[in-house]
Amino acid sequence: MRIGELARRTGVSERALRYYEEQGLLRPERLPSGYRVYTELDVAAVRRVRLLLAAGLSTAQINEALPCMVDEDELLQPKCSGLVDALAAHRDRIEEAIGELESTRANLNALIGRARPVG
Amino acid sequence: MRIGELARRTGVSERALRYYEEQGLLRPERLPSGYRVYTELDVAAVRRVRLLLAAGLSTAQINEALPCMVDEDELLQPKCSGLVDALAAHRDRIEEAIGELESTRANLNALIGRARPVG
DNA sequence: CTTGACTCTCACGTCAACGTCAAGCTTTAC
DNA sequence: GTAAAGCTTGACGTTGACGTGAGAGTCAAG
Incomplete structure (x- = not known):
């Protein structure tokens, strides 16, 4: 096409x-x-x-990631694990941000008194 | 200071x-x-x-998020929950990417044979 | 009161991931 | 064979989160 x-x-x-x-x-x-x-x-x-x-x-990182995602064999292992680690680190930072926001929300709910359940 | x-x-x-x-x-x-x-x-x-x-x-989103993270009471609930949702959605996209990379890594490990454990 | 460190406000530069024309071929439809 | 639709390569514009001086005022020390 x-x-x-x-x-x-x-x-x-x-x-x-x-x-x-x-x-x-x-x-x-x-x-x-x-x-x-x-x-x-x-x-x-x-x-x-x-x-x-x-x-x-970034596109540069994707350039390193794409070979890892093709279902062919060419032993491109090492690069792959590094990338998964990087992504996992990124996810962890996000988890941390979510955690802070959620705990603050909980605090506010408590302060406000008639705490709305979740939404 | x-x-x-x-x-x-x-x-x-x-x-x-x-x-x-x-x-x-x-x-x-x-x-x-x-x-x-x-x-x-x-x-x-x-x-x-x-x-x-x-x-x-973005700084614009942070502008909406910061009031939610201050431990004072001013009933700024509604905005907060939207933000947590946005962050959670972002996290989910990352989870998906990690999932794909990890499954591909597993595939490669299988193909290569003497699969290295995890690292 | 002068030197040097610190700070101020412009204001242009940068980098990534595209958007948006422009001017000119190519292919498809009739 | 001609018009419309699709494609090509430039090349400049855009947005976000700053970097990097320029030129000038301010503060602490001697």
Whole structure:
């Protein structure tokens, strides 16, 4: 398929898809005309990219992460574990922030008296 | 204390502290000279700001979050719960990313055969 | 009262992840 | 074969969270 269809199927703009290629996250074939040609695999690849972007990774980090997420064997273990660790650290920071907010909310609930259950 | 000391004590640059004020996250007093004067409370406030920034919130979101984290009563409940929800959603996205990476890692471990335990 | 450390307010620079034209090929439809 | 739709490569604009001086006032010490 070409860039327009991939954009529609992934919900990602053409500009973003070209940007991902520029960053080495996608490597589409080219027609003699210069048109980019993508495969079904690229649909999944774009989904992964968006997932990792949403999780807070940079394109550079994703560049290291993507090889880890392809179901092929090439022994790219070591990099992978580092990435999982980094993500886990990120998650921990978020957990901490949530914890502080929740405890403060609990304090407020207590102070206010007729504490609303949760929502 | 003045800005230099607060910067040293929090590990945050003076530029950042002025920026936080510009965004309404800090409201230091001023000396007749114009010098900013901070209190001990501001040390904790800066810590909270950094925590939330690290968790992925924008200064605008933090502006809504900070009132929730002050241990005073003023019934600012409703905003709070929305924020906790937003943070939780963010965390969930990260959990998802971690999950995918971990399962792929497991797959690779299986493929490679002599699977290294965890690290 | 002068030096040096500290602080002030502009104001432009940066980096990432795109948005948004512009100008010009290519492919598809009729 | 021509118009519309789709694609190409630039290249400049944008937003957020600051970095980095510039030029000038202020405060503590000798």
